[in-house]
Amino acid sequence: MNAEKRGGRHLKKQKSLLIISITYMLLLLLIPTVVLLPFSSKEPEQKDVNADQSEPKESKKESLDYTVSVFRDQLGEVEELELESYVAGVVASEMPATFEDEALKAQALAARTYVTQLIAAGGAADLPVKADITDTIAHQVYKSDDDLKKLWKDEYESKKSKIKKAVEATKGEVLTYKGKPITASFFSTSNGWTENAKDYWEEDVPYLQSVESGWDKEVAPDFIHETTITVAEFEEKLGIKLSKGEIGTVMERTPGHRIKTVSIAGQTFSGRDIREKLGLRSTDFHWTQKGDSILIQTKGYGHGVGMSQYGANGMAKEGKNYNDIVMHYFKGVEIASVDSILPSIVAQR
Numbered sequence: 541m542n543a544e545k546r547g548g549r550h551l552k553k554q555k556s557l558l559i560i561s562i563t564y565m566l567l568l569l570l571i572p573t574v575v576l577l578p579f580s581s582k583e584p585e586q587k588d589v590n591a592d593q594s595e596p597k598e599s600k601k602e603s604l605d606y607t608v609s610v611f612r613d614q615l616g617e618v619e620e621l622e623l624e625s626y627v628a629g630v631v632a633s634e635m636p637a638t639f640e641d642e643a644l645k646a647q648a649l650a651a652r653t654y655v656t657q658l659i660a661a662g663g664a665a666d667l668p669v670k671a672d673i674t675d676t677i678a679h680q681v682y683k684s685d686d687d688l689k690k691l692w693k694d695e696y697e698s699k700k701s702k703i704k705k706a707v708e709a710t711k712g713e714v715l716t717y718k719g720k721p722i723t724a725s726f727f728s729t730s731n732g733w734t735e736n737a738k739d740y741w742e743e744d745v746p747y748l749q750s751v752e753s754g755w756d757k758e759v760a761p762d763f764i765h766e767t768t769i770t771v772a773e774f775e776e777k778l779g780i781k782l783s784k785g786e787i788g789t790v791m792e793r794t795p796g797h798r799i800k801t802v803s804i805a806g807q808t809f810s811g812r813d814i815r816e817k818l819g820l821r822s823t824d825f826h827w828t829q830k831g832d833s834i835l836i837q838t839k840g841y842g843h844g845v846g847m848s849q850y851g852a853n854g855m856a857k858e859g860k861n862y863n864d865i866v867m868h869y870f871k872g873v874e875i876a877s878v879d880s881i882l883p884s885i886v887a888q889r
Contacts, residue, residue, distance in 0.1 A: 606882055608655055609663070610682055611671040618671045623878070627652045628700075628707045632688055633681040634726070635849055637699035640856030643849070644706035646865040649875070650847055653714040653724035654680055656881055660721055715866060716876045717747045724870065727842025728849050729760045731824040734869065735796035735844030740812055740823070747870045748845055750796040755854020756840065765821050766837050774834050777817045780805040787829050796844055798823040812843075846870065 606623040621629070630651040631644060639647075655673050658664055663672045664679060675682040689696045715722050723745065725737075730753040737748035757763050775781055788804035799811030811823035822840040829835075842848075847869040855865050863875065 606659075606878065608659070608673065609671045611664075611667050611669060611674045613674055613676050618669055623652070623655075624707055624711060626655065626682060628703055629682045629684060629688075630655075630680050631707060632700065632703050633683040637692075637695075637702055639849075639853045641702070641706055641709075642856035642860065642862045642865065643853040644703060645710050645862035646847065646852045646856075647726070647849065648707045648710045649713055649715060649862060649866055650724040650726050651680055652710070652878065653721050656714050656878055657721040657723055660881055710862065712878045713875050714878050714881060715870055715873045716881075717870075717873050719876075719880075721881055722747055722870060722873055723846075725843075725846030726849060727844060727846065729763060729822075729841040730756045730844060730848040730851055731797060731822060731840035732757060733796045733844075734846065734848060734851075735794060735798060735823075737845050739794040739796065739798070739800060740843050740845050747873050749871050750794070751868060751871070753848045753851035753869075755858070756848055756850045759854045759857065760841075760850040762841070764837060764839055765841070766835060767820070768833050768835050769818065771829070771832050771834060774818070778804060778807075778809070778814075780807055785829070787827055787834065794823075798844060799825060 607620050608623055608626045610619050610621055610626065611617075612619050627648055631647050634651065635644060635647045637644075658679070659672050663670060664674060666678070667674055673679045673682075683691070685700070688700065692699050715724055725748065732752070732754055734749075734751050734753055736750045737743055737745040739750075771782060782805055786805070788802050790799055790802050791808065792800040794800045794811070799814065802809050802811065802814060809817075811825075814820065814825070815823045818836070820836060821838045822842065822844060824839040824844075825836055826838075827834050827836045847866065851869070852865045855868065856862075860868075866873070866875070
């Protein structure tokens with residue numbers, strides 16, 4: 541073979557080696573890119589999935605903003621308040637801040653439900669001006685931050701913080717019965733049982749039925765209370781004339797172990813009549829005449845319908861949560877979002 545042929549073959553061989561080397565280098569550069577691209581393209585998708593999963597957790601307690609028009613009785617004017625701020629002012633006014641957290645949460649739920657029911661009904665009908673509710677015991681007591689600062693003084697920050705946490709824990713929650721907000725009535729102390737709404741207000745309400753509440757006797761500081769009234773004052777307030785040595789006879793008791801009717805000097809009174817006319821703490825009373833005076837002993841404090849506040853605190857001390865508490869005192873109810881009740885009502889205003 542001649543030198544020209546050998547040289548041509550050598551050049552061809554060098555060219556082939558050069559092409560192979562270049563191809564190999566290109567593959568080395570391209571392979572990492574090909575391997576990495578499928579993984580890097582999934583990163584945005586993973587972030588979107590995580591974002592979607594976290595949204596329900598963040599928005600669980602979110603609700604629309606609502607305002608409550610409150611007739612400030614002493615000021616004689618209507619004040620517009622944000623719903624949750626209003627609820628905090630009611631809890632601070634209606635239940636001792638020293639109560640257990642779960643009792644405070646139950647009170648927040650009852651207070652929010654009570655005002656929601658009034659808003660849904662078009663506001664309170666017994667006020668001198670148009671408003672949803674008043675700030676007195678006629679509905680539920682509300683105190684402003686300024687009022688609470690004067691009342692609590694150095695304890696304001698700690699007590700308000702505790703109540704605010706309880707309100708936030710139940711934010712936007714209301715009690716409903718068959719889809720409608722209930723009349724979430726409450727009172728201070730039971731006599732060991734709550735009262736049927738029918739036996740006190742003469743209106744049968746399915747979720748306001750008598751239930752046992754044995755915690756009150758254990759935790760309420762003034763479970764039994766005694767007061768003395770003169771015979772003359774007793775006769776004047778009831779519009780009767782007592783026979784010598786006679787006070788009256790209990791005719792019937794309610795399922796809540798309170799006085800339903802009593803006969804005095806030939807007249808029949810309901811337990812509620814006696815309580816209101818004599819200014820007694822409850823309708824579970826017992827009296828004894830001693831000379832020109834009558835000693836009256838009562839058990840519990842309040843009308844007795846709905847949630848007992850001291851009972852709620854007793855339940856909380858036993859480890860019950862606010863859901864357990866409201867389900868015990870309000871039979872057959874559910875916890876729902878205020879957003880399922882108020883948007884259409886607010887839109888009509």
